[in-house]
Amino acid sequence: MKLGRLNHIGVATPSIADSIAHFRDVMGATDITEPFDLPEQGVKVCFVNTPTHGGMNGTQIELIEPYDASSPINGFLSKNPAGGQHHLCFEVEDIAAAREWFEGQGKRILGATRIGAHGTPIFFLHPKDMMGQLTEIMETPHSDTTGEH
Numbered sequence: 001m002k003l004g005r006l007n008h009i010g011v012a013t014p015s016i017a018d019s020i021a022h023f024r025d026v027m028g029a030t031d032i033t034e035p036f037d038l039p040e041q042g043v044k045v046c047f048v049n050t051p052t053h054g055g056m057n058g059t060q061i062e063l064i065e066p067y068d069a070s071s072p073i074n075g076f077l078s079k080n081p082a083g084g085q086h087h088l089c090f091e092v093e094d095i096a097a098a099r100e101w102f103e104g105q106g107k108r109i110l111g112a113t114r115i116g117a118h119g120t121p122i123f124f125l126h127p128k129d130m131m132g133q134l135t136e137i138m139e140t141p142h143s144d145t146t147g148e149h
């Protein structure tokens with residue numbers, strides 16, 4: 001396994017609208033996507049694009065707000081009512097090979113591999129097996145990927 005690009009930092013928030021105002025007005029963000037719903041993932045999502053560097057897109061801040069009462073982030077927000085850093089997402093070239101690697105390492109994978117907010121396959125690794133860090137693994141978007149973000 002080779003460490004891939006840090007695609008995004010997931011930040012849970014009770015209010016995407018408040019977080020957008022914060023990143024725009026306090027942090028000076030100029031490139032923020034329109035929020036969109038991912039009901040199958042239980043979240044409303046919005047991306048704050050950070051500046052590019054070395055010709056590469058900057059790591060995104062992925063703002064996530066619970067979509068409904070069954071959202072997987074409700075537990076986190078009940079413990080962290082103001083929100084905060086929720087997960088890290090690293091890119092891999094081959095999601096199936098990555099899944100095999102982490103299974104071989106005895107790391108708990110949370111649910112099936114599914115299509116994430118970038119339109120490519122993703123899975124999550126349990127924080128308790130990942131040094132306390134909820135970790136998302138995402139297949140690198142390629143030019144033919146249908147992802148919108």
Ligand SMILES: CC[C@H](C(=O)O)C(=O)SCCNC(=O)CCNC(=O)[C@H](O)C(C)(C)COP(=O)(O)OP(=O)(O)OC[C@H]1O[C@@H](n2cnc3c(N)ncnc32)[C@H](O)[C@@H]1OP(=O)(O)O
Nearest residue numbers: 010041043072075076086110116117118124127132133134
């Ligand atoms: C997929 C769309 C988008 C994308 O990028 O494409 C996203 O990233 S959406 C992100 C939201 N979806 C997920 O996070 C899916 C995976 N997450 C889960 O299945 C749950 O959140 C889970 C199982 C990690 C935690 O669920 P919950 O908090 O309800 O369970 P527990 O209270 O039993 O938590 C167990 C244990 O883990 C600690 N915990 C929970 N969340 C986190 C976290 N984000 N970072 C670190 N640790 C976390 C929690 O405090 C418990 O620890 P304990 O010491 O036992 O109290």
Ligand SMILES: [Co+2]
Nearest residue numbers: 010062089136
């Ligand atoms: Co994510």
